[in-house]
Each structure stands twice: as structure tokens, then as C-alpha cells.
Amino acid sequence: MSRFSEHPTAFLNRRTGSFELTAQEQATIFAAREILARHINCNPVLSSWQAVMDYCALSVRGDVERFHVLYLDRKNRLISDERLGVGTVDHVPVYPREVVRRALDLNASALILAHNHPPGDP
Numbered sequence: 001m002s003r004f005s006e007h008p009t010a011f012l013n014r015r016t017g018s019f020e021l022t023a024q025e026q027a028t029i030f031a032a033r034e035i036l037a038r039h040i041n042c043n044p045v046l047s048s049w050q051a052v053m054d055y056c057a058l059s060v061r062g063d064v065e066r067f068h069v070l071y072l073d074r075k076n077r078l079i080s081d082e083r084l085g086v087g088t089v090d091h092v093p094v095y096p097r098e099v100v101r102r103a104l105d106l107n108a109s110a111l112i113l114a115h116n117h118p119p120g121d122p
Contacts, residue, residue: 045075046072059081063118064092066086067085068114068115069103071102072108074109079106092115
């Protein structure tokens with residue numbers, strides 16, 4: 001099943017059974033690939049505690065509790081920052097098996113667990 005669509009046959013031509021993209025769709029895919037390539041080449045390196053704190057100060061914030069996992073490669077470059085849970089004003093559920101499953105899927109060498117507390121309550 002496609003990761004980007006609920007319907008893997010979204011572009012399936014029903015008469016011929018082949019996939020056909022419009023020129024606009026092809027241009028969109030090309031632009032998305034260029035953006036992804038730039039992102040992959042410029043992933044931040046989280047090599048110090050201060051770098052992690054600065055990154056999380058921008059990415060893990062909000063009015064409700066959120067749980068993020070930062071998946072890193074072997075050189076501490078950020079592979080993915082994923083919000084695995086959003087809670088209420090005072091708790092957020094997290095399932096360890098989902099954290100580990102995703103780490104294995106991404107072939108991450110390290111991970112950082114980040115959890116915010118809504119304004120002012122450490």
C-alpha cells in the first residue's frame with residue numbers, strides 16, 4: 001500500500017490498468033524530490049546537548065503535551081523528527097513498541113525522546 005495515499009490505485013487508469021500522471025503531477029513529484037534531496041543533504045547534526053535543546057525549543061512546543069522522537073543516523077544527523085503522541089494539558093500516551101518499530105524502519109542508530117510541558121510547568 002502506498003505510504004502517501006489511502007488508495008494505492010489513485011493514479012490507476014481503470015481501462016488499461018497502468019499508472020498515468022498528468023504533467024502537473026509529474027512536475028510536483030520532481031519538485032518534491034528536489035526538496036527532499038536538499039533536506040537529506042542538510043539535516044542538522046545534533047552533536048551537543050545545547051544543539052538538542054535549541055532544536056527542541058523550536059520543534060517540540062505547544063499548548064498541549066507532545067511526545068517527539070528524534071531519529072538519528074550514526075553521525076548524529078537527524079533522519080526524522082516524528083511526533084508520536086499528542087495529549088491533553090497534563091498527559092500524553094506513548095507506546096514504546098511504536099518508538100522501536102519506527103527506529104528499525106528508519107535504520108536509526110540513535111534516538112532522542114523529547115516531551116514538552118505546556119507553558120511554564122517543568
